[in-house]
Amino acid sequence: MPDDPQSVAEFLQSDRGQELQAELAGLSEAEQANVINALQTAADKGALEDLNLDHAILEAQTAEAARAEAEAHQDAQARAAEAGDWETAKAEAQQAEYAMQEVKDHGGNVADAEITQAQTDVANLDNADWNQQIADDNAQTAQAYAAEGDADHAAQYADVAV
Numbered sequence: 001m002p003d004d005p006q007s008v009a010e011f012l013q014s015d016r017g018q019e020l021q022a023e024l025a026g027l028s029e030a031e032q033a034n035v036i037n038a039l040q041t042a043a044d045k046g047a048l049e050d051l052n053l054d055h056a057i058l059e060a061q062t063a064e065a066a067r068a069e070a071e072a073h074q075d076a077q078a079r080a081a082e083a084g085d086w087e088t089a090k091a092e093a094q095q096a097e098y099a100m101q102e103v104k105d106h107g108g109n110v111a112d113a114e115i116t117q118a119q120t121d122v123a124n125l126d127n128a129d130w131n132q133q134i135a136d137d138n139a140q141t142a143q144a145y146a147a148e149g150d151a152d153h154a155a156q157y158a159d160v161a162v
Helices: 010-012 015-024 030-044 053-082 084-107 114-150 152-161
Strands: none
Touching: 010 015, 010 030, 015 053, 030 053, 030 084, 053 084, 053 114, 084 114, 114 152
């Protein structure tokens, strides 16, 4: 066993690496992957011996908790959008974006594309909310014209509302 391991494989053969493997057994696959990624990053920097394993495990767990939170917000976003509640859908999309950024900040496996998609969802839902408000205003105007007996203007605003 090397005294100064230079690779993850060598590290895992060391006493410290064996202890880590025992701890990894209690983690989810995603958390294990995050810890291995932290090990590889440290090895690439030549700082494997300096890696705080407890911190790496905590970061992996935090990242995966944030991923679960992001997924819950994405599910809530989809339900709200399906119900036409654009304001709630936008708020859920924002929370999902924050959670995905937290995954990244804690070393979790997240693609920049996932964060960009969350940001795009927020913008699209903001636009949908704005369009819904315009449609609601036009529908109210159509109702007002209809109440006054002005069928032409009522139809015109009803068409715009749709």
